[in-house]
Amino acid sequence: MGSGERLAGKVALITGGARGQGAAEAKLFTEQGATVVISDVLTEAGERLAGEIGCEFLEHDVASEDRWAEVVADITGRHGRLDVLVNNAGILGGAKLINTSSEAWDRIIAVNQTGVFYGMRAVAPTMMEAGAGSIINISSVAGLEGPFGSMAYTASKFAVRGMTKVAAKELSPSGVRVNSVHPGLIDTAMTTEFPKEQMLRTVPMGREAEPVEVANLVLFLASDEASYCTGQEFVVDGGMHG
Numbered sequence: 001m002g003s004g005e006r007l008a009g010k011v012a013l014i015t016g017g018a019r020g021q022g023a024a025e026a027k028l029f030t031e032q033g034a035t036v037v038i039s040d041v042l043t044e045a046g047e048r049l050a051g052e053i054g055c056e057f058l059e060h061d062v063a064s065e066d067r068w069a070e071v072v073a074d075i076t077g078r079h080g081r082l083d084v085l086v087n088n089a090g091i092l093g094g095a096k097l098i099n100t101s102s103e104a105w106d107r108i109i110a111v112n113q114t115g116v117f118y119g120m121r122a123v124a125p126t127m128m129e130a131g132a133g134s135i136i137n138i139s140s141v142a143g144l145e146g147p148f149g150s151m152a153y154t155a156s157k158f159a160v161r162g163m164t165k166v167a168a169k170e171l172s173p174s175g176v177r178v179n180s181v182h183p184g185l186i187d188t189a190m191t192t193e194f195p196k197e198q199m200l201r202t203v204p205m206g207r208e209a210e211p212v213e214v215a216n217l218v219l220f221l222a223s224d225e226a227s228y229c230t231g232q233e234f235v236v237d238g239g240m241h242g
């Protein structure tokens with residue numbers, strides 16, 4: 001895709017942006033005129049990608065409350081604004097109920113759920129003061145239905161869907177939109193171990209998606225084209241759910 005202006009003048013933070021869907025979003029947002037900051041725990045990959053596509057990288061564990069405050073202060077201090085937050089960072093947990101350890105539960109909830117809470121809370125004052133902003137929380141089809149054998153992950157992704165709706169109601173009067181995105185089976189490092197042949201039988205389109213196919217939806221929600229969309233669930237899953 002060539003250069004465009006769909007995000008001209010906007011400053012965007014994409015968590016977990018070093019690879020996968022976050023990286024695809026960072027590339028697309030940059031092409032569409034945004035100043036993009038990616039953050040991740042993968043420092044080397046993040047710095048390399050930032051150099052390649054012309055965005056910025058910050059080392060950032062989304063489960064750290066203190067680091068969230070530093071990251072937002074850094075971006076607003078240097079750029080004077082923060083228009084878009086994509087809460088994309090996430091980790092997988094495939095264990096069944098009786099096999100889910102407390103340690104695994106705590107970490108998945110800390111990253112996938114509490115990280116999204118910290119993120120929304122950290123950027124909301126700046127966006128409310130500006131009277132505009134878009135927060136996109138990456139949930140999953142596992143935030144819409146209960147897949148077999150991923151207890152903690154599903155809990156975290158349902159929570160993201162619910163928190164999105166509460167935040168949307170609270171922030172909409174200030175001009176800040178909040179939506180959740182629910183990807184199905186996407187070809188990233190997260191799914192390399194999946195039994196894909198078996199899983200694809202549940203996808204009417206019969207294939208997994210490229211990360212850019214999610215990024216195109218996230219771009220729409222980040223842009224002013226989505227000016228009347230808030231508090232909603234946007235599914236991108238080749239027809240899997242429903």
Ligand SMILES: NC(=O)c1ccc[n+]([C@@H]2O[C@H](COP(=O)([O-])OP(=O)(O)OC[C@H]3O[C@@H](n4cnc5c(N)ncnc54)[C@H](O)[C@@H]3O)[C@@H](O)[C@H]2O)c1
Pocket residue numbers: 015016017018019020021022039040041042060061062063088089090091092111138139140141182183184185186187188189190191
């Ligand atoms: N791949 C899929 O099929 C699929 C389906 C539905 C939802 N999702 C969700 O999409 C999002 C992106 O995943 P992906 O498919 O690109 O996988 P991915 O593993 O390639 O990307 C996830 C990124 O998040 C980063 N990350 C992990 N823990 C972090 C932390 N504590 N702080 C900051 N960054 C952290 C990782 O380093 C990685 O760069 C995740 O929230 C995931 O749960 C993925």
